[in-house]
Amino acid sequence: MGALASLVLGACGGGGGGSAFETAATAPAPQASAFAGSSNIAAWGDSHTTGLPGRADVPGYAALLRQIATGRQVFVGGSAGLTSTQIANLQAADNAHDNWVNVFWYGGNNQTQAATIKADLARSIASLAPGNDRYLVLGVTNQATPAERRGGRDYGDIVQLNADLAAQYGDRFFDVRTHLVGLFDPVNPLDVVDHGDDVVPASLRADGVHLNAAGYTAVARRVLEIIVAKGW
Template sequence: MLESQSTFPVTAEGPGPVTGTIGGFHGTLSYQTDADNNPQLAFTRDTPGVPEYIPAQSPFHPDTFGREDGINVFWMGQNNFYDPPGVKSDIAKCIAFLSSKRYIVMSLLNAGDEGIGTTSYDQLAQINADLARTYPDNFFDIRKILINNYDPASLQDVQDHINDVPPSSLRNDAEHLNDKGYAVVAQQVAAFIASRSW
């Protein structure tokens, strides 16, 4: 069992067990829960041997993701958009790690209260413009697609469209999409992948 995790690269939602190396040992990192249902990460090395001590917070180096037949979708930066260099650096590091050219960089979304004229809107628009310029063949503007999927019969959705924010009919709250919103995302990402014959 690993102690003092700095992050959980494997969660109950996925991506499932991940192979890689920690402390010079290759094995599989998996998500588990203890008797009290607390999340834990467990590392099982490939070959048996005497127990070894690995210091807490030791880095786990996953095997390269992105097999040639895999497709990677990066939709990150929403929670730290106030740090544009950090967002762009994180995405660049992920892409540099890939062995596949089949990847999508999704645009960041603005919240319902981050419409035209707000500082947040301007920051997010700049990040998205930078990502589109950096990854012209792989950038996917899901934000604009969601905004264009507003309900013209809904006064609130019409106002959201005017404000250039994802429509209320596709959100659970100011920031998070609802099932209908995620269905739009899933359908559009699938269409983007199909258009590339991936």
């Protein structure tokens, strides 16, 4: 736990700048949502969100979000290995968190099924409490595999899916893929190769698919920064 706490304080040096609390203190006053719901956070997803059982190096970003989201509860919904449809089914059946701030990170296990991912996200958003517009959609990250590196068979489809989600959800979309790619270490040869291939750098990954604790800390910090900046 101590190691993760250190990462929460020290990781993500290349992007976002400062902590969520520093951002909130120095940024202009945000326009708070008119919806009078809970400021607690419901995080829905697969292993990127929930972590991999038995893998301390793959905690999932929601566990780290719990450590830094002072004064808020963080509910973790979903499970490792689930597709966007399976996650959306769980979320739609849940009525205990539909008035919370909701974060959706779908598509890690069916990343090439763009139409399905879009439909599942739309279904989850529609199932929120009436008037609750406090949600964040995270983009799909491409894996460090030949098919999903720049120029690979599935690379263009994943990039296009994220572009479509950005166009649809505007400032409620977080391009986590591009954010992580930009955090590469320019003096780390593996990171430099990964940056050229437009995938998450090796220094932030536990394997070709999952992030490590530093990578998920980077995601947790940025998600919280966005939520605080929006006044949710």
